[in-house]
Amino acid sequence: MNADRPKKKKIVKTIQIDLDKCNGCRACEMACSTFHARPRYASNNPARSRVRVLFDPMRDLYVPVYAGDYAPAECCGRDRYTIEGKTYDECGFCRASCPSRDLFKEPDSGLPLKCDMCQEDPELKEPMCVQWCITDALTYVEREEEVDEEQAAPPEELELGLEALADKFGLEKIAEAVARLAAARKG
Ligand code: SF4
Numbered sequence: 001m002n003a004d005r006p007k008k009k010k011i012v013k014t015i016q017i018d019l020d021k022c023n024g025c026r027a028c029e030m031a032c033s034t035f036h037a038r039p040r041y042a043s044n045n046p047a048r049s050r051v052r053v054l055f056d057p058m059r060d061l062y063v064p065v066y067a068g069d070y071a072p073a074e075c076c077g078r079d080r081y082t083i084e085g086k087t088y089d090e091c092g093f094c095r096a097s098c099p100s101r102d103l104f105k106e107p108d109s110g111l112p113l114k115c116d117m118c119q120e121d122p123e124l125k126e127p128m129c130v131q132w133c134i135t136d137a138l139t140y141v142e143r144e145e146e147v148d149e150e151q152a153a154p155p156e157e158l159e160l161g162l163e164a165l166a167d168k169f170g171l172e173k174i175a176e177a178v179a180r181l182a183a184a185r186k187g
C-alpha cells in the first residue's frame with residue numbers, strides 16, 4: 001500500500017464462526033436462501049444459500065463455509081488439511097464458486113453465488129444467517145480500516161453473473177440473447 005495516496009475509511013464486515021457452538025441445524029442456509037429468493041421469501045432451497053454447512057459424521061463436526069469469489073477456471077494447486085488426524089477433501093473448505101464442483105452455484109442457471117453480507121438499503125442490523133443462528137455460532141463484527149481512495153469497488157452480483165455467462169457462452173452470444181429478449185418484451 002502506498003502511504004502517499006489519499007486514504008478513506010472503510011468498514012470491513014466479518015462473520016466470526018465458532019465451530020464449538022454450531023449444531024448443524026442449517027437455519028443459516030434456510031435464512032440465506034429465502035432472503036435472496038426472488039420474490040423475496042417466496043422459496044427456500046439450501047442449494048441456493050451462500051453459506052453451506054459441511055458435516056463430518058466421524059467427529060460430529062459442522063463447518064459453515066461462506067461463498068467467496070467466482071473462479072472461471074479450476075485452480076492448479078490444491079490444499080489438503082489434516083485436523084486432529086483426519087484428512088479432509090482437497091476442496092473441502094474452499095469458498096470459491098468454480099467449475100470443479102456444484103457448490104455455490106445457482107442450481108437452475110449454474111450462475112455463481114457469492115455472500116454479499118445481505119447488502120440492503122436500509123441496512124440490516126445483522127446479516128440474516130447471523131440473526132437466525134440461535135446458538136451464536138455466527139457473530140457479526142464490523143471494524144474500520146484505512147484504504148486507498150481509488151480502491152476499486154467489488155463487482156456487483158449482476159456483473160459476477162455476466163462474467164460467468166461470458167466465460168461459458170462468449171460475449172457475442174450474450175449480446176444476441178439480450179437483444180432477442182428485449183425485442184420479445186417490446187412485443
Ligand atoms: S444456524 Fe448456526 S448452529 Fe445452525 S448450522 Fe448455521 S452456524 Fe451452525
Ligand code: SF4
Pocket residue numbers: 031032033035049050051066114115116117118127128129130
Ligand atoms: S451474510 Fe447474508 S448473503 Fe452471506 S451467507 Fe449470510 S445470509 Fe447469506
